[in-house]
Amino acid sequence: MSQGFDRELRFLDDLALDGEVSRGPSDRGTHAGSYDTAPADEVHPDAVVFAGSTADVSAVLAAADERGVPVTPYAAGTSLESHATPVEGGVSLDLTRMDRVLEVRPDDLTVDVEPGVIGGDLNERVARHGLTFPPLPSSGAISTVGGMIATDASGMGTVKYGEVGDWVRALEVVLADGTVIGTGTGAAKSSSGYNLTDLLVGSEGTLGVVTRATLGLAGIPEQIRGGRAVFPTLADATAAVRDAVTSGVDVAKIELMDSDAAALANDYSGTDMPERPMAFVEFHADHGVDEEVAFCEAVFSAHDVESFEVDDGDGMADLWTARRDITYAADEWREGASMGHPGDVTVPIGNYPEMIRAVKEAAADHDLFVPAFGHAGDGNLHYFAVYDHDDPDESARAERVYDDLVERALELDGTVTGEHGIGRGKRAYLRREHGDAVDAMRAIKDALDPNGTLNPGKVFPDE
Amino acid sequence: MSQGFDRELRFLDDLALDGEVSRGPSDRGTHAGSYDTAPADEVHPDAVVFAGSTADVSAVLAAADERGVPVTPYAAGTSLESHATPVEGGVSLDLTRMDRVLEVRPDDLTVDVEPGVIGGDLNERVARHGLTFPPLPSSGAISTVGGMIATDASGMGTVKYGEVGDWVRALEVVLADGTVIGTGTGAAKSSSGYNLTDLLVGSEGTLGVVTRATLGLAGIPEQIRGGRAVFPTLADATAAVRDAVTSGVDVAKIELMDSDAAALANDYSGTDMPERPMAFVEFHADHGVDEEVAFCEAVFSAHDVESFEVDDGDGMADLWTARRDITYAADEWREGASMGHPGDVTVPIGNYPEMIRAVKEAAADHDLFVPAFGHAGDGNLHYFAVYDHDDPDESARAERVYDDLVERALELDGTVTGEHGIGRGKRAYLRREHGDAVDAMRAIKDALDPNGTLNPGKVFPDE
Numbered sequence: 071m072s073q074g075f076d077r078e079l080r081f082l083d084d085l086a087l088d089g090e091v092s093r094g095p096s097d098r099g100t101h102a103g104s105y106d107t108a109p110a111d112e113v114h115p116d117a118v119v120f121a122g123s124t125a126d127v128s129a130v131l132a133a134a135d136e137r138g139v140p141v142t143p144y145a146a147g148t149s150l151e152s153h154a155t156p157v158e159g160g161v162s163l164d165l166t167r168m169d170r171v172l173e174v175r176p177d178d179l180t181v182d183v184e185p186g187v188i189g190g191d192l193n194e195r196v197a198r199h200g201l202t203f204p205p206l207p208s209s210g211a212i213s214t215v216g217g218m219i220a221t222d223a224s225g226m227g228t229v230k231y232g233e234v235g236d237w238v239r240a241l242e243v244v245l246a247d248g249t250v251i252g253t254g255t256g257a258a259k260s261s262s263g264y265n266l267t268d269l270l271v272g273s274e275g276t277l278g279v280v281t282r283a284t285l286g287l288a289g290i291p292e293q294i295r296g297g298r299a300v301f302p303t304l305a306d307a308t309a310a311v312r313d314a315v316t317s318g319v320d321v322a323k324i325e326l327m328d329s330d331a332a333a334l335a336n337d338y339s340g341t342d343m344p345e346r347p348m349a350f351v352e353f354h355a356d357h358g359v360d361e362e363v364a365f366c367e368a369v370f371s372a373h374d375v376e377s378f379e380v381d382d383g384d385g386m387a388d389l390w391t392a393r394r395d396i397t398y399a400a401d402e403w404r405e406g407a408s409m410g411h412p413g414d415v416t417v418p419i420g421n422y423p424e425m426i427r428a429v430k431e432a433a434a435d436h437d438l439f440v441p442a443f444g445h446a447g448d449g450n451l452h453y454f455a456v457y458d459h460d461d462p463d464e465s466a467r468a469e470r471v472y473d474d475l476v477e478r479a480l481e482l483d484g485t486v487t488g489e490h491g492i493g494r495g496k497r498a499y500l501r502r503e504h505g506d507a508v509d510a511m512r513a514i515k516d517a518l519d520p521n522g523t524l525n526p527g528k529v530f531p532d533e
Numbered sequence: 534m535s536q537g538f539d540r541e542l543r544f545l546d547d548l549a550l551d552g553e554v555s556r557g558p559s560d561r562g563t564h565a566g567s568y569d570t571a572p573a574d575e576v577h578p579d580a581v582v583f584a585g586s587t588a589d590v591s592a593v594l595a596a597a598d599e600r601g602v603p604v605t606p607y608a609a610g611t612s613l614e615s616h617a618t619p620v621e622g623g624v625s626l627d628l629t630r631m632d633r634v635l636e637v638r639p640d641d642l643t644v645d646v647e648p649g650v651i652g653g654d655l656n657e658r659v660a661r662h663g664l665t666f667p668p669l670p671s672s673g674a675i676s677t678v679g680g681m682i683a684t685d686a687s688g689m690g691t692v693k694y695g696e697v698g699d700w701v702r703a704l705e706v707v708l709a710d711g712t713v714i715g716t717g718t719g720a721a722k723s724s725s726g727y728n729l730t731d732l733l734v735g736s737e738g739t740l741g742v743v744t745r746a747t748l749g750l751a752g753i754p755e756q757i758r759g760g761r762a763v764f765p766t767l768a769d770a771t772a773a774v775r776d777a778v779t780s781g782v783d784v785a786k787i788e789l790m791d792s793d794a795a796a797l798a799n800d801y802s803g804t805d806m807p808e809r810p811m812a813f814v815e816f817h818a819d820h821g822v823d824e825e826v827a828f829c830e831a832v833f834s835a836h837d838v839e840s841f842e843v844d845d846g847d848g849m850a851d852l853w854t855a856r857r858d859i860t861y862a863a864d865e866w867r868e869g870a871s872m873g874h875p876g877d878v879t880v881p882i883g884n885y886p887e888m889i890r891a892v893k894e895a896a897a898d899h900d901l902f903v904p905a906f907g908h909a910g911d912g913n914l915h916y917f918a919v920y921d922h923d924d925p926d927e928s929a930r931a932e933r934v935y936d937d938l939v940e941r942a943l944e945l946d947g948t949v950t951g952e953h954g955i956g957r958g959k960r961a962y963l964r965r966e967h968g969d970a971v972d973a974m975r976a977i978k979d980a981l982d983p984n985g986t987l988n989p990g991k992v993f994p995d996e
Contacts, residue, residue: 177882178779178884179778180881222723224722233722245973251967251973252967252970255948256884256947257911257912259687259691259913260685261685261948261955262949262954263967263970263992264735264992265734268732269977271728318751318819356783357828358820358824416721416722418720418721419642419721421719450720486725487723491725492725503726504715504716507714510729513980513981515727517977529727
C-alpha cells in the first residue's frame with residue numbers, strides 16, 4: 071500500500087543527483103520493509119532514491135521536508151524490528167551505494183567510512199593494516215555500518231569491546247531539513263558541547279541520516295582461543311557466566327545456549343553438540359591467553375562444569391553454524407510452525423540467571439517450545455517461541471510469553487532491547503521502560519525534525 | 534553582583550525542603566564561582582539551596598522555572614571553566630549534601646550514588662568489595678561524581694578505561710520544569726529509545742540536574758607497575774607515546790611532561806626529576822604485567838629512550854606531586870607572574886607529536902614560558918603560560934598563545950576541550966569547532982529548557 075505522494079515527489083525529477091531515482095515496482099517492492107517485516111505489514115514507498123553522495127541526501131531531505139513527504143532510510147534491510155518499512159510511503163532513501171572505506175589511519179587507529187559499507191568488508195579492508203573494528207554484530211557479514219549506528223548494534227564481542235556506539239568518534243549527519251552537520255572530532259575524547267554523536271547513534275533514522283562516520287579500530291589480537299563448556303543445569307551455566315564476568319575474566323565472547331537451542335541446531339545443521347546447557351567462550355590477548363583460559367576454567371569448575379574444551383579458535387564453530395541457521399532451523403522444527411518475534415532483552419549480569427529461569431518457566435507455563443541463547447556476558451538474551459502462526463491459541467500464548475518476558479526484564483532493571491532497537495515492534499514498551507523520559511525524547515524529536523519527515527512510525531508509540 | 538531575584542525567590546520560604554535555604558552573605562560568597570573564577574567575574578547568587586533530596590531539586594526547579602529565576606547547580610566548585618558561577622544570579626543549587634553511596638552491587642559490578650559524593654570517597658567505599666570506579670579525573674580526591682558527569686570528566690586512566698560517561702549506566706535527572714526522569718537501565722547495554730544518558734553527560738548542568746547515578750565498576754587489578762621514561766627530545770617522547778598506543782600496549786596511564794614542566798615541579802616541590810622530556814606510565818593487569826612492561830620498553834627503545842625505570846607502583850609518585858602542586862608552582866615561578874587559563878585540547882593520537890611541537894613553537898614565538906603536560910595516551914594536552922597578568926603586553930601574548938593552540942588543535946581534527954568542558958571560558962570556540970551543529974544543540978536546549986532556567990551563560994556563546 072502506498073500513501074500516494076506521487077505529485078509531491080515530482081521534485082525528484084528536477085534534482086541533479088549523483089545517484090539515481092527509481093519508481094519501478096521491483097525497486098519499490100524490495101524497499102517495502104526489512105528482513106523481518108511480515109508481508110501484511112509491508113508498505114511500498116512511492117519512490118526509491120539510491121543516494122550517491124551527501125549532497126544527494128541533503129537535496130532529497132530538504133525538498134521532501136518542505137513538501138511533507140516522509141523519508142525512510144534504507145540500507146541492507148537486515149533489521150529485526152521493521153526499521154526500513156516506509157510506514158507512510160514517500161521516499162525510501164537507499165544508502166547502499168555510499169559504501170566506500172574512505173581513509174584508514176593506522177597512526178590514529180581510526181577509519182572514515184560511508185554508511186553503506188558492509189561490516190565484513192570494512193574488516194577485510196582494515197585487516198591489511200593488522201586492524202579490526204571489534205564491535206560488529208552477529209549480522210556483520212551482511213549488515214551495513216550505517217544500520218549498526220542507527221540501532222547502536224552490538225554482539226558477541228560486546229562483553230569485552232562494547233557497543234558499536236562506543237567506537238563512533240565522529241559523524242556527518244544530514245538533518246531533516248537538509249542541513250549537513252558534523253558531530254564529534256577525530257580525538258579519542260571530548261567535553262565540548264552536547265554529545266550529539268551518542269544521541270544520533272541508536273536513534274534509528276528518526277533524527278538524521280548518517281552519511282559518513284569516523285570509527286575507532288583496534289589491533290587484531292595475537293592470540294585467540296575458543297572453547298565450549300557443558301554444565302549439568304541451566305542454573306549452573308548462567309551462574310558460571312555471571313561469576314566469570316564479575317570476577318574479571320578477560321573474555322572476548324561468552325555466549326549461552328540452552329539445551330532446546332542445541333537440539334534445534336543439531337536437528338537442522340547436523341552438528342552433534344551435547345543437548346545440554348552450554349557456554350561458548352572466546353579469548354583474545356596479545357600474550358598470556360592460556361592464563362586467562364585457566365582463570366575462566368577455575369570459575370566454571372566452581373559451578374560443576376562437566377567439560378570445558380578449548381582450542382585455537384574453532385571452539386565456537388558449532389555455535390556459529392547454529393546462530394547462522396537458527397531461523398531456518400526454527401522454521402523446520404515442526405510441521406506448520408515457525409519462529410516468532412525474537413526477544414532481545416538485556417538485564418544486569420547479576421539478574422541473568424533469574425532472566426533465563428523466567429524464559430524456561432514461561433515456556434513451560436504456556437506449553438511452548440522456546441529455545442534461548444544470547445550474549446550472556448553483557449546480560450543480553452535472545453529467545454523466541456516456535457509455533458503455528460495460523461493457530462490463534464498458539465499465537466496468543468506466544469504473544470503472552472513474549473510480553474511476560476519483556477515485563478520480567480524491566481522488573482529486573484533491564485531493557486526491552488539490547489541491540490535490535492525499538493523499530494515498530496517494540497514501540498508499545500517504550501513508555502513502560504522510560505516513563506516520562508519519553509516526553510523528553512519526543513521534545514528532542516520535535517526540535518530536530520518538526521515536520522516528522524524522518525522515518526515516521528518508528529520508536530514512538532501512537533499516543 | 535546580584536541581579537536581584539529577591540522578590541521572585543519568596544517561594545523558597547514556602548517550600549518544605551529536606552535541605553536548607555541560605556541567603557547569608559557568607560554562603561552566597563562561597564557560591565559566587567568555581568575554583569577558577571576570577572574575582573572580577575564572580576556573581577553572588579540571591580540564595581543558596583542546599584538540596585537534601587530529589588524532591589527538593591524538583592520543587593526548587595519547578596517554582597524557579599515558573600518565575601523566571603535562573604538556577605545554577607553547584608557541588609565541589611572545582612571546575613576550571615567557571616561552571617558554577619551564577620552569571621545571572623538567582624539560585625545556586627548546592628548538591629553536596631546529597632553525597633550518599635546508596636547501594637553497591639558486586640554481582641552486577643554497579644553502584645548507585647547521589648551526585649554530591651566525592652570520587653575518592655566512592656572508591657574507598659567500593660574498595661571493600663575489591664572494586665573501583667576506574668575513570669576518575671585527577672581532581673577525583675576533591676571533586677564530586679555529579680560534577681564529573683556534568684563535564685564528562687576523564688583523566689589519567691582514560692587511555693585504558695575511557696571517560697566518566699562510559700561508566701554511567703543510568704541517571705535520575707530533574708529537568709528544568711521539575712519533572713523527574715530516569716534515563717538508561719541497570720543493564721550493560723541498550724538500544725531502547727534515544728540515548729538521553731549520554732546527552733545529559735557533559736551537558737554542564739544546562740539540560741537537567743543529576744540527582745542519582747548508576748555507575749559501572751571494575752575489579753581492582755592484581756598487578757600494578759609504574760614507571761618513568763626519559764627521552765632525548767620531546768619529539769622522541771611524543772612519537773614513543775603515539776607508537777605505544779597504536780601498537781596496542783595495554784597501558785593504564787601514559788602521561789607526558791616536558792622539560793619546562795619538570796623544571797617547574799622541581800623548583801617548587803623539591804623533586805629531582807630529570808629536566809628532560811619524560812613519559813610516565815602505569816600498567817594494570819591481573820597477570821602478565823611484566824610482559825606488557827617489556828612490550829612498552831621495546832616500543833620506547835625504538836625512539837632512543839635514555840632510561841626506563843619501573844617499580845611496583847611508586848614510579849609515578851613524582852608526577853603526582855608535580856600535578857598536585859602545579860598551580861602553586863606556576864604562581865611562584867617568577868615574581869609577579871602567575872598561571873594563565875589552562876589549555877585542554879585533545880587531538881587524534883597520530884597528531885599528538887605535531888600538537889606538542891606547536892605548543893613549544895608558540896611559546897618561543899611569543900617569548901613566554903609555557904610548560905606542557907597531559908594525558909598523552911588519549912591525545913589530551915594541558916598547557917598554560919606563566920605571565921604577569923598586570924602586564925598588558927604579556928597578557929596579550931599569552932592570549933595569542935592560547936588562541937593559536939586551540940586553533941591548531943581544531944586544524945588537527947581535535948577538540949577544544951578533552952575533559953574540562955566549555956563552561957564560560959571556551960564558549961567563543963563552540964561554533965568554530967561544531968559549526969551548524971551548534972544550532973542543533975541550541976534546539977535541544979530550547980526544547981528541554983524553554984525558559985533558559987538551567988545554568989544560563991554557559992556552553993553557548995552570546996550570538
